[in-house]
Amino acid sequence: MIDQATKEKILDAVRIEEVIGDFVSLRRRGANYLGLCPFHQDKNPSMSVSSTKGIFKCFSCGKAGTAVSFVMEHEHLTYPEALRYLAKKYNIEIVEKEESAEEIAGRMRHESLQIVTEYAQKYYQDVLWNTDTGRAIGLSYFRERKFTDETIRKFGLGYAAGRQHELYKDALQKGYKREYLIDTGLCVERDNGDLADRFFDRVMFPIYSVSGRVIAFGGRVLDDSKPKYVNTSATPAFKKSKNLFALNYAKNTDAGYFILCEGYMDVISINQAGFENVVATLGTALTPEQARIMAQYAIDGEIND
Numbered sequence: 293m294i295d296q297a298t299k300e301k302i303l304d305a306v307r308i309e310e311v312i313g314d315f316v317s318l319r320r321r322g323a324n325y326l327g328l329c330p331f332h333q334d335k336n337p338s339m340s341v342s343s344t345k346g347i348f349k350c351f352s353c354g355k356a357g358t359a360v361s362f363v364m365e366h367e368h369l370t371y372p373e374a375l376r377y378l379a380k381k382y383n384i385e386i387v388e389k390e391e392s393a394e395e396i397a398g399r400m401r402h403e404s405l406q407i408v409t410e411y412a413q414k415y416y417q418d419v420l421w422n423t424d425t426g427r428a429i430g431l432s433y434f435r436e437r438k439f440t441d442e443t444i445r446k447f448g449l450g451y452a453a454g455r456q457h458e459l460y461k462d463a464l465q466k467g468y469k470r471e472y473l474i475d476t477g478l479c480v481e482r483d484n485g486d487l488a489d490r491f492f493d494r495v496m497f498p499i500y501s502v503s504g505r506v507i508a509f510g511g512r513v514l515d516d517s518k519p520k521y522v523n524t525s526a527t528p529a530f531k532k533s534k535n536l537f538a539l540n541y542a543k544n545t546d547a548g549y550f551i552l553c554e555g556y557m558d559v560i561s562i563n564q565a566g567f568e569n570v571v572a573t574l575g576t577a578l579t580p581e582q583a584r585i586m587a588q589y590a591i592d593g594e595i596n597d
Contacts (some may be wrong), residue, residue, distance in 0.1 A: 294375055296399060298387045302375055303503040305382040307544060309343045314381075315366055323446070330366060331355045335355075344446065344541045344568075346504035375574055388438065402528055406505065408463070408472045409529070413506040415459055416450025416496040427453040430495050436520055437550040437557065443564045447538075450496040450513060456488040477508070477524040492520060497556045498532070500540040502585075507535070510574070521555075523575055531580040536571040536586070539561065543589045545569040550586045551577065 309318060318325040318341060329339035329350040338352035349356040355365070363374040380388050391471060421428040428590050430451030434444050452459065460479050464470070472485065473479040479487045494511035501507045508524035524530055536542075538559045542550055547569035553559050555572055562570045 294372060294390060295389045297401075298379070298384070298461045299375060302379050302382065302384055303360070304501075305384060306359045306378055306503065307343060308345070308346050308348065308362075309341050310358040311378065311381070312348060312362055313339055315362075321370045329353060329355065343544045344504070346540070347359050383443075403528065404469075404472055405476050405529060406507075408468050408476050409508070409585070410506050411463065411466070411468060412459060412476070412478050412509070413448055413450065413498045415462060416452055416491075416498075416509075417448055418450075419453055419458075420444075420449065420451040420496075423451075425453055425455070429514065433495055437561070438564075439560060440564065440575075443560060447560055447563075450497045450498070451490040452489065452494050452496055454493040458492070463512070475527065477527055479531075490524075494522065497537070499535060499537055501529070501535070502539050502543060504540045508574075510537075510555070521575060526560050532574040532576055534581045534585070535574060536582055537574060539585065539589075542569050542571050549578045549590050552586075 310499040312318065312327070313325075314471075316330055316339070318327040319337070319485060321340075323342070323344065325341040325343070326337040327339050327341065328334040328337055329352060331350060332353040332355075334350075334352060339348060339350040341348045347358055348362055354433060357365070359378065360371065360374050363369060363377055364371060367374070367377065369377065373520065376386060378384075405474040420430045430449075431444070434449060435441075439449075460473060463473055463478075470479075473487065474481055480490050481487055491511040494513055497510040497512070498506045499508040499510060508527070510524075511522045513520055523532065526532070537556055541563060545568045547567075549569065551562065551564065551567065551570040553570055553572045559570050559572045571586070573579075
């Protein structure tokens with residue numbers, strides 16, 4: 293069994309356009325890449341590869357997934373075999389270990405929390421685009437800030453409605469467990485045992501891991517109430533001091549350095565202007581861990597503030 297730290301190291305190192313580019317000729321088209329889909333008789337390029345989101349999708353046959361799932365499908369490999377293939381490609385040493393029952397339970401819990409977090413991002417995004425309140429308040433706010441619809445979708449922005457039980461009720465109805473809603477920081481437990489949404493009446497900014505998975509959220513009020521921003525509290529997948537907003541986009545540039553901003557809005561505006569090598573801290577001063585992360589991905593080790 294490949295240990296969890298090695299898995300995360302592999303997934304963080306992967307650049308999906310490089311992986312798929314080993315099998316398919318890709319051409320840049322805007323922010324994405326296009327190529328002939330290898331999973332059906334494709335005569336016109338119908339497969340789109342997003343380096344920022346770390347996913348591919350064929351708009352003809354419907355195949356979609358990550359770099360790992362592409363390798364699994366194309367090379368007929370199991371998940372561990374695909375990880376070993378990618379580890380070899382990126383010169384990462386595989387560390388194997390036998391999982392204990394406790395470690396298996398911890399891994400399964402971690403995956404469950406990830407699934408709930410990804411559900412929440414889709415939920416907030418759906419509220420933004422497909423409800424009257426979301427469009428009138430959240431979408432209008434983003435457009436007033438001169439964000440294009442393409443940028444709003446690129447960053448997966450959303451809206452949390454004004455009532456404090458909207459996500460909680462929807463999540464329970466869809467079968468997500470109460471304990472996971474608490475442990476992901478999406479809900480808080482009141483003294484009487486009732487749950488309430490942590491985020492309400494706020495525009496929502498998903499925070500992605502370096503490999504492009506949603507791991508947390510920042511929520512901003514649209515009036516003068518305090519606090520202006522609320523972030524997800526610490527979870528097994530998220531520590532503010534060890535993450536940077538938009539690093540999943542910035543790491544794929546060839547600039548060789550990062551532009552460090554104060555907040556989400558600055559990052560998104562600069563990114564939209566064509567500079568993707570921009571990141572922000574998450575409501576804290578720059579930490580040594582964040583500086584090391586930037587130095588790791590900056591070609592010349594340079595960090596500009």
